[in-house]
Amino acid sequence: MTDILVVGDTTNGKLGSATAELIRAAGNLVGDVGVGLAGSRLQEAVREASSMGAQTIYTMESHKLDDPSVYTKVTAFSQLCQQLEPRVILVSKNSHGLDFGPRLAFSLGAGLAQDCIRIGEDDDTGRVVATRPVYGGSAMATVTFSGDGPQVVVLREKSYEPASQDSLESGNLVQVEVNLGSSGDQVKSVRQVGSVAKGVRLEDAEFVVAGGRGLGGAEPFATLEELANLLGGAVGASRAACDAGWVNHNYQVGLTGRTISPNVYLTVGISGASQHMAGCSGSRNIIAINKDREANIFKEARFGVVGDWNAILPSFLETVRELV
Amino acid sequence: MSLDIIVCVKQVMDPETPPSGFKIDQETKQVVQTTGSSPVLNGFDENAVEAALRIKDITPATITIVSVGKDFVMDVVKKPLAMGADNLVLLSDTHFETLDSFATATVLAAGIRKLGEPDLILCGRQASDWDNAQVPLGLAEFLGLTCVTVAQKVDTDGTSLTIEQVSSDGYQEIMTTLPALVTVSNEIGVPRYPTLRGIMAAGRKEPVIYSAADLNIDPESLSPKVVVTDLYVPESNHEVEIISGEDDADAGRKLALRMREEGLI
Ligand SMILES: Cc1cc2nc3c(=O)[nH]c(=O)nc-3n(C[C@H](O)[C@H](O)[C@H](O)COP(=O)(O)OP(=O)(O)OC[C@H]3O[C@@H](n4cnc5c(N)ncnc54)[C@H](O)[C@@H]3O)c2cc1C
Numbered sequence: 001m002t003d004i005l006v007v008g009d010t011t012n013g014k015l016g017s018a019t020a021e022l023i024r025a026a027g028n029l030v031g032d033v034g035v036g037l038a039g040s041r042l043q044e045a046v047r048e049a050s051s052m053g054a055q056t057i058y059t060m061e062s063h064k065l066d067d068p069s070v071y072t073k074v075t076a077f078s079q080l081c082q083q084l085e086p087r088v089i090l091v092s093k094n095s096h097g098l099d100f101g102p103r104l105a106f107s108l109g110a111g112l113a114q115d116c117i118r119i120g121e122d123d124d125t126g127r128v129v130a131t132r133p134v135y136g137g138s139a140m141a142t143v144t145f146s147g148d149g150p151q152v153v154v155l156r157e158k159s160y161e162p163a164s165q166d167s168l169e170s171g172n173l174v175q176v177e178v179n180l181g182s183s184g185d186q187v188k189s190v191r192q193v194g195s196v197a198k199g200v201r202l203e204d205a206e207f208v209v210a211g212g213r214g215l216g217g218a219e220p221f222a223t224l225e226e227l228a229n230l231l232g233g234a235v236g237a238s239r240a241a242c243d244a245g246w247v248n249h250n251y252q253v254g255l256t257g258r259t260i261s262p263n264v265y266l267t268v269g270i271s272g273a274s275q276h277m278a279g280c281s282g283s284r285n286i287i288a289i290n291k292d293r294e295a296n297i298f299k300e301a302r303f304g305v306v307g308d309w310n311a312i313l314p315s316f317l318e319t320v321r322e323l324v
Numbered sequence: 325m326s327l328d329i330i331v332c333v334k335q336v337m338d339p340e341t342p343p344s345g346f347k348i349d350q351e352t353k354q355v356v357q358t359t360g361s362s363p364v365l366n367g368f369d370e371n372a373v374e375a376a377l378r379i380k381d382i383t384p385a386t387i388t389i390v391s392v393g394k395d396f397v398m399d400v401v402k403k404p405l406a407m408g409a410d411n412l413v414l415l416s417d418t419h420f421e422t423l424d425s426f427a428t429a430t431v432l433a434a435g436i437r438k439l440g441e442p443d444l445i446l447c448g449r450q451a452s453d454w455d456n457a458q459v460p461l462g463l464a465e466f467l468g469l470t471c472v473t474v475a476q477k478v479d480t481d482g483t484s485l486t487i488e489q490v491s492s493d494g495y496q497e498i499m500t501t502l503p504a505l506v507t508v509s510n511e512i513g514v515p516r517y518p519t520l521r522g523i524m525a526a527g528r529k530e531p532v533i534y535s536a537a538d539l540n541i542d543p544e545s546l547s548p549k550v551v552v553t554d555l556y557v558p559e560s561n562h563e564v565e566i567i568s569g570e571d572d573a574d575a576g577r578k579l580a581l582r583m584r585e586e587g588l589i
């Protein structure tokens with residue numbers, strides 16, 4: 001009997017870290033935890049999920065589910081949920097974005113709490129209680145469910161530490177047949193156009209320097225690149241800088257951009273709007289260069305310099321060069 | 325042949341409002357604006373309107389704007405008309421004030437069914453109030469339409485649809501057929517400004533208004549699946565260490581030294 005179903009994901013046959021975070025989060029709820037996995041080579045992921053303490057692992061084996069489109073994945077998990085009738089379904093806001101959870105919930109006629117950062121359970125009602133940032137992060141809401149039916153909760157990535165592999169591998173393995181039919185056929189992916197990623201991926205970098213509207217143009221980003229290279233880091237940007245066309249949109253950090261949690265996040269000419277902070281508040285040390293002492297970024301930063309980056313950045317860069 | 329395009333738009337609190345510019349009504353668990361600034365059209369919905377207008381620039385099309393709510397500010401919901409959209413339909417009822425995503429999608433689906441069978445529905449990728457990114461997926465499910473999310477480009481030849489879907493390192497080119505629903509993101513580019521003529525024409529145009537009764541919606545069926553039990557502004561009592569120097573250049577040098585001291589570089 002699975003009370004809480006974790007929607008699992010795998011990369012290259014290994015359990016994704018998002019799934020490990022969901023397994024950890026499931027520990028805050030009462031009941032047996034099951035993990036659903038879809039794909040064709042799942043042995044390694046099954047073992048990992050089991051050693052993270054999942055009681056049951058459900059596998060849906062099909063080549064069509066290797067690197068599935070969101071459409072086929074929803075079809076598979078929707079069928080799994082209809083069979084199991086779990087009380088709670090946990091989904092990560094990972095690569096399928098905000099998209100997978102709502103699709104699954106609506107296919108089940110279920111309610112959904114989007115983009116949560118904490119979950120627990122109400123002792124009286126036995127229903128999930130979740131906390132989530134709203135209004136771009138300016139406010140925080142506590143939400144719960146009403147009525148019957150499954151409760152779908154989407155968790156923001158990196159809200160929980162990944163579960164560690166320290167349980168006895170005692171999970172049951174259950175193979176589940178799903179009928180994918182023609183799901184996903186109506187949408188054809190023609191081609192993937194990606195920018196050639198230079199250096200470290202934003203999400204993996206321990207040092208990120210980001211520029212905003214205050215930089216005034218594309219040119220200063222060259223200095224940020226130089227700094228990032230020097231420190232083995234990556235460059236990010238605010239939406240304002242991306243919208244202005246100074247850098248590509250895939251530099252964008254924030255609510256609708258990328259979520260990062262580097263050791264050092266250095267911002268230059270970024271005001272620190274709540275929607276920007278939503279993507280970087282997990283950074284361990286935020287450092288801000290901004291000419292406005294009242295800018296919100298100083299409310300979140302550990303160190304700050306109030307002044308004009310035109311003068312600050314060159315001497316900063318030069319000193320870093322001497323130091324490293 | 326003319327394409328029938330529907331764009332769903334929502335009136336929201338201006339997302340630039342700082343926490344000092346709103347308060348929380350604990351009774352209704354809602355955010356209430358305290359400063360004089362007025363609500364705005366959700367930014368991504370303006371992007372969706374722009375996507376529709378770009379299609380209309382080259383293909384005969386009728387663009388109908390649909391919004392669910394109560395207490396609409398006419399200047400806000402008429403902005404798409406001023407930009408060049410053709411019709412405005414407001415689904416307005418006292419029961420439509422505090423709907424969750426499921427109920428909003430239910431009302432939108434009923435409203436759109438009443439209007440006919442559109443070829444294309446465009447929505448914003450998410451509303452900047454609750455950032456749910458949910459309503460379009462519900463709407464597509466209820467209407468049995470394919471839904472492609474987070475587009476930066478939407479082209480159609482009248483039967484098929486080519487979409488550039490934003491991905492974390494670029495975009496994916498996707499093809500599907502009409503009818504379909506697409507959500508649009510800011511990567512599509514800055515929405516056009518209303519023209520003076522557009523503003524005048526929009527001012528004269530009367531919206532079509534449908535109530536719950538007009539749509540045969542039983543208010544009971546709109547009871548929320550997700551309820552808000554608390555809403556608050558998070559406290560921050562964080563202290564920043566401001567590094568200063570003789571001048572800006574000196575402060576930059578000192579920042580590097582301080583960061584070195586802390587083992588941050
Ligand atoms: C639904 C929604 C989603 C959003 N998602 C994101 C997102 O994912 N990521 C994101 O970043 N934004 C996002 N935004 C936009 C966000 O609200 C802000 O508008 C944006 O982050 C502002 O970017 P900025 O800080 O670069 O610009 P501004 O807010 O204009 O700040 C520029 C700063 O530069 C400083 N400055 C100017 N000149 C100098 C100088 N010479 N030296 C030093 N400092 C200087 C100024 O003091 C100012 O603080 C979103 C908005 C909405 C509504």
Ligand SMILES: Nc1ncnc2c1ncn2[C@@H]1O[C@H](COP(=O)(O)O)[C@@H](O)[C@H]1O
Nearest residue numbers: 332333392447448450451456457458459
């Ligand atoms: N009340 C509403 N009326 C019309 N469209 C809406 C409404 N709420 C949401 N939408 C549409 O759905 C998109 C996503 O909203 P949400 O799911 O609330 O984040 C918005 O950008 C709109 O296009």
